[in-house]
Amino acid sequence: MIKGFVRKFLPKTLLWRTLIIMIMPVVAVQVISVYIFFGRHWDVMVSRLAYAVAGEVSTLVADVETSQPGDYPERRFLQAARAFDLIASFRAGESLSEARQEKIGIPIVEEKLSWAMAEKVQKPFRVSVYIPDEVFEVDVAVEGGVLKVLVPKKRLFSSTGYIFIWWMMFSSVLFSAIAIVFMKNQVRPIRRLAEVAEDFGKGRESKRFKPAGALEVRRASAAFLVMRERIRRQMAQRTALLAGVSHDLRTPLTRMKLELAMLEDEKAKAGIASDIDEMEHMIGGYLSFARGEGNEASEITDLSVLVSEVVSDHRRLGGDIALETEEGISLPLRSGKIRRCLGNLLSNTGKYASHAWVSVRRDGGMAFVVVDDDGPGIGEDAREKVFQPFWRLGENDRGDEGVGLGLTIARDIARSHGGDISLTHSPRGGLRVLLRLPL
Numbered sequence: 001m002i003k004g005f006v007r008k009f010l011p012k013t014l015l016w017r018t019l020i021i022m023i024m025p026v027v028a029v030q031v032i033s034v035y036i037f038f039g040r041h042w043d044v045m046v047s048r049l050a051y052a053v054a055g056e057v058s059t060l061v062a063d064v065e066t067s068q069p070g071d072y073p074e075r076r077f078l079q080a081a082r083a084f085d086l087i088a089s090f091r092a093g094e095s096l097s098e099a100r101q102e103k104i105g106i107p108i109v110e111e112k113l114s115w116a117m118a119e120k121v122q123k124p125f126r127v128s129v130y131i132p133d134e135v136f137e138v139d140v141a142v143e144g145g146v147l148k149v150l151v152p153k154k155r156l157f158s159s160t161g162y163i164f165i166w167w168m169m170f171s172s173v174l175f176s177a178i179a180i181v182f183m184k185n186q187v188r189p190i191r192r193l194a195e196v197a198e199d200f201g202k203g204r205e206s207k208r209f210k211p212a213g214a215l216e217v218r219r220a221s222a223a224f225l226v227m228r229e230r231i232r233r234q235m236a237q238r239t240a241l242l243a244g245v246s247h248d249l250r251t252p253l254t255r256m257k258l259e260l261a262m263l264e265d266e267k268a269k270a271g272i273a274s275d276i277d278e279m280e281h282m283i284g285g286y287l288s289f290a291r292g293e294g295n296e297a298s299e300i301t302d303l304s305v306l307v308s309e310v311v312s313d314h315r316r317l318g319g320d321i322a323l324e325t326e327e328g329i330s331l332p333l334r335s336g337k338i339r340r341c342l343g344n345l346l347s348n349t350g351k352y353a354s355h356a357w358v359s360v361r362r363d364g365g366m367a368f369v370v371v372d373d374d375g376p377g378i379g380e381d382a383r384e385k386v387f388q389p390f391w392r393l394g395e396n397d398r399g400d401e402g403v404g405l406g407l408t409i410a411r412d413i414a415r416s417h418g419g420d421i422s423l424t425h426s427p428r429g430g431l432r433v434l435l436r437l438p439l
Contacts, residue, residue, distance in 0.1 A: 015180075015187045022179050023172075030168050037164060046112045049156050054116035056084045057138055057149050061121055064090055064142050087150040096124050096141040109156050113138070189213030193221050200228055201418050249283050301333040303367050303437070304360045310342040311358055319350045325360040329367050331439045333417065338437075341413040342369065344406040345421075345433050349373045353430050366419075367437045375430040383423040387411045410435075 063076045077088040110127055117125050117138065124141040134153040139146050189212040196209045211221035256276055304325035311323045349356040353375030361368050378386060385391050389408045411421045419437040426432035 013187075014190065015183050018183050018187075019176070019179055022183075023176055026172060026175060030172060034165060034168065043108070046109060046156065047116070050109070050112040050116040051120070053086075053113065053138075053151055053155055054120040056080065056086060057117065057140065057147075058120040060086070060088050060149060061123065061140050061142060061147055064147050085152055085155060089148050090142075090145055091148060092145040094146045096126055096139060096146055109136075113151075113156060186213060186217075189217045189221065193217070193224060197224060198418075249279070253279060253283070298332040298334050300330050301335045301338075303329045303331060303333070303338075303369070306333070306335055306338060307342060307358065307360050307369060310339055310346065313343075314346045314350065317350070319346065319356065320354060321346065321349075321356045321358055323358050326362055329360060329362050329439075331367060331437060333437070334413075337413045337416070341410040341435070344410040345371050345435070348406060349375070349433075352376060355428075357428060362439070365439050367439055369435040369437075371433040371435075372426040372428045373430040374426075374428045377425060377429075377431045378423060380425075386423070387421075 060076065060080060080086045080088050113136065114125075114127050117127065117140075121140055126139045128137040128139065136151040136153065136156060138149045138151060140149070192209065192212075209221070209225070211218040211225070213221075253276060256272075304327055308323060308325060311319075311321050315321055346356065346358075349371060353373030355374050357370075357372040359368075359370045361370070386407050389405060407421070414421045414435055414437065417437055419435065421436075422434050424432045424434065
């Protein structure tokens, strides 16, 4: 449950996961530092300031109480103003209840000052504040009246705490900005490698790619480039092998045809000719399969237009095909191969069905070409087998008499573009072929 919760809120990208790993400890350290600063250092500092002010007020209270009636220590009040920045006055005949009181904005200062006054003065007192002027007023009940002492905020409060907090916040933001810039530079080669790998998987040619970034990223990039060249070399060797074998087989077939022409037994001739035609048909299929691995370059192509052209070609050959397209579906394609892929799909439809319905649509990041027919369909257990090279259905299914490479070539082409082909039951009663291509 905890893992699921963390996975839900954890960023998906390497950049932000790394930034969290880097920034979270810094934030935690700063939060702890602020707590310790305010809970220990600032608390002690305010207590000492309040204790000093309370001692000075206590001295003024003593001066007032030791003065003779009518002889108040005005000189000491002036000295207090100059030396301690305290403005003191004596209000004869007033009581403490008449003293001004307002809500203070800094509870910790009021608390510490009240504590210090209670310890130092040991007389009834009241702590108030003039909010607009940011001046604390300490009223102390003495004999004959009330001693009023105005204490400036700077005597009880230090701004270093806020400066410290602002500095920590600024340094955190600065550190985060530097970390983001640095990490973006580190992640950029990984993103580029992912893009090149994705393009290769879709059969698209990428722009020039050069390993960059940290040593580990460079090693991964170099390994990918080596792997890509091996795959290309293997595909080229396979193509050359199939083409070479198919070409070499045509020579003995040609000789057999010449020898067959000199035979006089027409009955034997017909059987051998049929076998030779079948072999030529199979060799043609092998060559077709080999040509499917060519190096045609990808170009931005309107899929709807391409499908319309292929459907028109098959209509001219007598195919009954209904077409429904969605405009504006453009994507990188090797149009010759896709044309061949669609041709194979529609050829199968023409062999085994009376009518076909073709639609082109887009859904999210994929383009779909759907081919429905009203033929006999293919059993669910054989829908994957038909994509295997040279695998053909029996006579009881669709009566397939081909080589068994049409759907294999079609799926190969689709997958070389990063897509795929799947077979399902069609609402029209026959087979549905679904061609998926990434946009």
